[in-house]
Amino acid sequence: MARGYRVERLADVRPEWGPIRHVMAAPDNTSFALIAEPAEGVHRVVFGGRVIAETGPHEIMPMSLSFDGTKLAVAKRGRGRGEPTSEIFVNGEKRYDVPFETVYRFDWLDDERLAWSAWNTDDLRAKDDTIHYFVNGEDVTGRLEFEPVLMDRMRHAIHLKEGDRACVIYDDGSRSTPVTVPPGTDRFHWFDPFWATGERPERPERPEEAWDGARRSVRVRYRGVSGPIFDGIESFGGMRQFALNADGRRAAYVGIRYSGVARAMGRAVGASLSRIEGEPRGLSKLWAWPMALLFNPYMGIGHAYIEGSRRYFPVDHDREWKKGYRFASDHFYTPHDELVVTASGSDGLRVVIDEDEGPPFAAVENVRHLAAEDAVCYLAAKGDEILRIVAR
Structure with a gap:
């Protein structure tokens, strides 16, 4: 069945931004941020068609795009104050001062609540009481914890615990049904039924x-x-x-x-190497060097042929x-x-x-099914254009 494709032009990439290294897209692909690398180790953040932040060489700068795609937050280490501080900007405007030099976990919990964890490098990070949690600038340590997790190669989520209730925030902003967390449960077992009830659930069948x-x-x-x-x-x-x-x-x-030829070549090389191992040392070197030149993974033309097939x-x-x-x-x-x-x-x-x-296309990002449109949607790059594609 032939599909229809709706193409929407979102923006043009400007040469002065530098080479684009990463795209951070909103769940519905209506908005995005670009991370460019104009020089080695220097990262430039572009949002809404303008540069809103830039790092020094090899500096770490956490960032997070809100689920509705309207707010991009970045965290930068404070400069020139003599004490450990960090600063948080939303859409390029300074929003919060953080009395710690390291901002680590940094995510939107919903479209209005920005959360992060922070500490000083002199603190003992192995102790939980040295890590502080904030939401919109308010210290909520002891009342709220969260942790970003990988669901699979494509998707991430957030494990959130407020009080004695925990839920999963998925990367489209939706949430799982909250569960009650027993006192003293560490974050690795918030969603473990065995930890809460003592009953081990049946493991689902896997491929x-x-x-x-x-x-x-x-x-x-x-x-x-x-x-x-x-x-x-x-x-x-x-x-x-x-x-x-x-x-x-x-x-x-x-x-x-x-290909069949590539498999035959691989079998022949394997058999030859096995035979060489039993030959005298001088003779084995005589055969091994040409084979190493032909089939080594860095410049061997034989290896290149096999991989190309x-x-x-x-x-x-x-x-x-x-x-x-x-x-x-x-x-x-x-x-x-x-x-x-x-x-x-x-x-x-x-x-x-x-x-x-x-x-x-030259590049494709954030391929997903959108329930609201009952269609597959993604971002694509064509020349200097960034496009939103909807296929149904």
Whole structure:
């Protein structure tokens, strides 16, 4: 089914801002902040079409965009006062003075409440009573705690505890049902039913990888279904990423497959290295050096060929997509069980929904399903333009 794409031009990137290194987008992609790096270690924050903050070389500057996308807060260490202080700015205007030199956790709890934790480097950070929590400049230590957490590779959330009640604030601003936290519970167990009730909940079924050592291949099994055979499963920086649909009946992932020639080359190299190990030292060096030059991961043309043949194939439970990409990531299901993947090819990055390819762009950010529009939405870069794309 052909999809319709609504394109909205949000802004133009100006050359004087410097190379763009990161985009911080609002949940609905109607607003965003740009982090540019005009010089090594120097970061410039652009919001609303203007530069609102800039760091010195390799300075740390926490920042947070409100859920409605109208307020960008940044924290900077105070200068020239002789005592440890920090300053907090909202949309470029100074809003709060903080009597501590280090501002660490720094997030909006909702569209009006900005929270942060702070301490001095001379304090013993291992002691909880040296960390202070603030909301809109008020010290709420002992009454409120929060901690940013990663939900998966794409999404973050905030664990919040006020009094004896705790909830999860998701990155779209929505919240989980609050739970009661027993006295003395540390932040690692706020949402652990066993800690509160002594009952261990049943662990949900998760996808499993079944490796075939003889064939050097792997396949994923989930709910009695075995997926296609691959050379590997993409780990996205070391952590396997499986996406489940809303009812948990389907699992999506990305499989890696090399060309037949590349696999044959790999097997030949492995067999040769095994044989070299049994040869006399002088003879083994004679064979090992050419192979090292050809297949080392830094400049070997053999290694480059093998890696260049690698393709990434999204899998929707038991159905492998027909097309493989140079890279594929950030996959998730919509409420309608459509699989959404961000994929790259020779012409750029594109969002693919159930194998229906969207237009290519130089960059794609913050791909998500918007319930309000019942559509997939993301930011894209085309030349100097930043666009908001809605696909339905």
